Amino acid sequence: MKLTLEAIKIIDTIAKSGSFSKASEILHKAPSTISYSVAKIEEQMGFKFFERNGPHVTLTELGTVLLEEGRTLLTAVTDLETRLNKMASGVEVSLNIALDAIFPMERVASLLSRFKTSQVATEVNISREVMMGAWEALLKFRADIIVAVGEGPSGGGYSTYPIGVVPFIFCVAPYHPLAKKEGILTKCDLLDHTAIIVTDSARYMPLRTVGVYEGQKRITVSTLEDKILLQKRGIGHGFVPKYAVRHELKSGELIELPVMEAHKEENLYLAWRTHDEGLALSWWKEALAEEWIK
Structure with missing residues (x-):
């Protein structure tokens, strides 16, 4: 493969900074390394990505097309690295919470504000369910943690914690x-x-x-x-x-x-799959239980 992510990143940095020398400072590479990398990829591909005008450079038409697609690839790779690092550190990339319709959303709003200031950088997705819908969302992996009414279905595979009653x-x-x-x-x-x-x-x-x-x-x-x-x-x-x-x-x-x-009265339960123990899940288990008790 002639065109690598590293090459795209170098070309992108040059285009944004406007010169090879500024790109070398940003990337912490020697100017000669930056110049050689661009010259090599241009030679291998058989066309130019930049128009040189003294110390300043501008993208050619082909260079512009390259970065239109290439920046998308760079963003995707960066997101992937972030997700992998979060998973390795025990922090979920996202957490899906299913709430029964009778659980007050105003209580969740205050928890979302608190969660934003926590050190757990996990995306939170909230859905509403009614009666058995919340239990099904958990068992069908549409939700990671739920607030549900009544007893859950038989079969196990999940843990529960009673948090209160609704008159x-x-x-x-x-x-x-x-x-x-x-x-x-x-x-x-x-x-x-x-x-x-x-x-x-x-x-x-x-x-x-x-x-x-x-x-x-x-x-x-x-x-x-x-x-x-x-x-x-x-x-x-x-x-x-x-x-x-x-x-x-x-x-x-x-x-x-x-x-x-x-x-x-309807009994309210927190429930989550037994072996799911990420940092975000732990935070929300404790927070939802405390919020109802208030």
Whole structure:
């Protein structure tokens, strides 16, 4: 191979600095070494990369084409070296975190700010899942660490740590028909009206459904935010995490109603694959557990 990465780097440095002498200073090489390297590659390739004008040089058309492609190669190699060094030092190149929809993103935002100031230079990718979707993301290697609800599937291969519980309340818009009902709402009361539910995001595992009865009229959405919006509009009813509607309850956009069959608290778990122990994963395990306890 006539054209090497080292040659591209030398040519790139000369082009950016504007002269062979400045390039030699930047690369910590003797000017004669720089001149010889360029002359050799030009001789081997059979064309010129630079137009000489005394001590100053400019790229030829072919030199410009070379660097348009060559700089991409140099960047790719630099990125690869960085990734390999991080892996060798126990620092992951990236960390994929899957959060169940009921885990407050505001808590993650504060952790991201802290993580940016840490010494762990790992790219963080965050996704949202619902119910069994988070567990599936972990087992299918779409996530490295998750915050999930309920017990995980059988089979092992992962570790868990309980971090808390999420209480649920039943609420509707103040002008919803159920808001006019007196006393505790029964199953029959709820079956008379449409429920808004967030669908389980699992793609392959058995889906889980909570807060809805068999034969219930329903509208299914993919996010908790959409569910809350539709309930605020009076389109349907449903159970929601209490923390998620505290502002709506305070403003009167939603009201809490007593029901005969309440939604049980959901247990939250951290989970990660048993043999994954990088620095970023360790940081986030500790941080997520502490953040919920607060």
